[in-house]
Amino acid sequence: MRLFRSEEDVQGWAAGEGRPVGAIVPVPQLQRLARAWYGDRLDPAWRPRTVEQSQRILRDAGLTGAFWALG
Amino acid sequence: MTGRELALRREVMLAFAATGDPPAVADQPALRALAERHVVVLDDAAVPPRILMAHPFAGHREGARVDAPGRSWWGNCAWDALGIVAALGLQEATIHADGLTLAVRDGEVDAGGGALFHVAVPARRWWEDIADT
Numbered sequence: 001m002r003l004f005r006s007e008e009d010v011q012g013w014a015a016g017e018g019r020p021v022g023a024i025v026p027v028p029q030l031q032r033l034a035r036a037w038y039g040d041r042l043d044p045a046w047r048p049r050t051v052e053q054s055q056r057i058l059r060d061a062g063l064t065g066a067f068w069a070l071g
Numbered sequence: 072m073t074g075r076e077l078a079l080r081r082e083v084m085l086a087f088a089a090t091g092d093p094p095a096v097a098d099q100p101a102l103r104a105l106a107e108r109h110v111v112v113l114d115d116a117a118v119p120p121r122i123l124m125a126h127p128f129a130g131h132r133e134g135a136r137v138d139a140p141g142r143s144w145w146g147n148c149a150w151d152a153l154g155i156v157a158a159l160g161l162q163e164a165t166i167h168a169d170g171l172t173l174a175v176r177d178g179e180v181d182a183g184g185g186a187l188f189h190v191a192v193p194a195r196r197w198w199e200d201i202a203d204t
Contacts, residue, residue, distance in 0.1 A: 001148040001190050001204045003169040010189045022191040027173060030188045031153045031180045038127045038154025042084055048072055067193045
């Protein structure tokens with residue numbers, strides 16, 4: 001997982017690594033995901049999430065489809 | 072997860088939050104149990120094993136850095152860095168990741184000049200090699 005300046009830079013990186021382009025997430029969407037995924041990590045009531053709960057967080061952040069399937 | 076494991080996990084997270092670094096852990100069986108649950112990632116080459124990751128925090132310095140006035144924390148990537156901002160409730164911070172800088176003001180990240188986060192590995196395979204996702 002890496003941050004890039006542009007889609008062209010992503011494609012250049014992928015070509016250089018000989019890997020396919022995966023999924024690209026704009027920074028504001030990434031922050032929405034990070035809040036939901038990690039926002040409770042210091043909460044004393046934190047408990048491990050189920051796969052279904054994690055999948056719901058991805059879906060609610062707009063990350064759907066086979067690439068984002070956890071199980 | 073047992074009460075002992077939950078307590079150790081909380082100790083680890085609070086240490087990262089307070090110092091940016093993982094604590095030394097005496098309870099190695101509980102630490103190993105946390106690693107098996109992917110709550111922490113250990114550097115098994117160290118003796119005793121050192122905590123490399125407790126997402127969103129990282130004990131290594133090869134990923135992203137979050138700077139707030141007088142303080143810094145480290146994560147594996149920009150996702151983790153924004154996770155640190157969220158977990159700590161930071162309102163003002165600067166994130167350095169992959170040679171780019173993101174500013175957080177009033178709790179909101181700027182668009183990073185259109186910066187894009189690339190995930191190379193499909194989600195179901197992240198834990199095959201969590202250092203290459």
